[in-house]
Amino acid sequence: MAETEKPAAAQKAATKSSAAKPTAKAASKPAKAKTPAPRAVTKAQPAKGKTETAKSKVTPDMHGFKAQATDTVRAAATKGKDRATEAVGSISKLIRDSAGTIDDNVGKQYGDYARSAADMVEGFAGKMDAKDVDALAEDARQFVRKSPAVAIGAAAAIGFVLARLVRSGGKDV
Incomplete structure (x- = not known):
């Protein structure tokens, strides 16, 4: 019996020491807390009549703002076209005078x-003056589609000239 008690005592001691000292595996893993799985949250959908009422109120306002913005842009483009036509005409006169x-x-x-x-x-200048803004925009689109490299070069050159004009205008003031 004494022999059988030793293994039982050794077994108890081993169980106590393993409970007191957590193993490396147990220490490296954090204890997992049991949390319930997240539930899908569904938004409460407004009643169908309320959505349609809101759309019917917003849609006319949106169309009004769009029309107002379009008119403003078109007026600004027309004014810019007129100025550009005058400038090109002036350049023509300058070239003719210097001939x-x-x-x-x-x-x-x-x-x-x-x-x-x-x-x-x-x-x-005459062709530009004869066309409206929409026709000029379409011509520009077609030109860019046909020769994008020339369009990029022209845009860079125009940007350079405009930057020089802005710089020189700022120093004179």
Whole structure:
């Protein structure tokens, strides 16, 4: 019996020591608390009549704002087109006026080139003046679709010129 008691006593001691010292596995794993699984939360849907009433109130206002914004943009674009047409016309006049000076300094042949360029610029101004804003926008879209590289280069050049004009305008003030 004594022999059988030793193993039981050793077994009790081993059980006590293992309970006092948690194993490496048990220490590395945090105790999991039992939490209930999250439940799907459903939003309360408003009554069908309330949704339709809200839409019927908002839709006319939205269309009114859209129409007002469209009219404002169209007026600004028309004003910009008129200014651009005047500017292109002025450039044409400037080129034509300088053609005489070019005749004297460089030669008649180059003066004729300047007059030809003035005629082309003047023709462009006339075409731009004759078209409305929507037609000009469509022409621009078609041009960009046909030759995007030229359009990007032109946009960069125009941006450069505008930046120079803004910088020089700020210093004079």
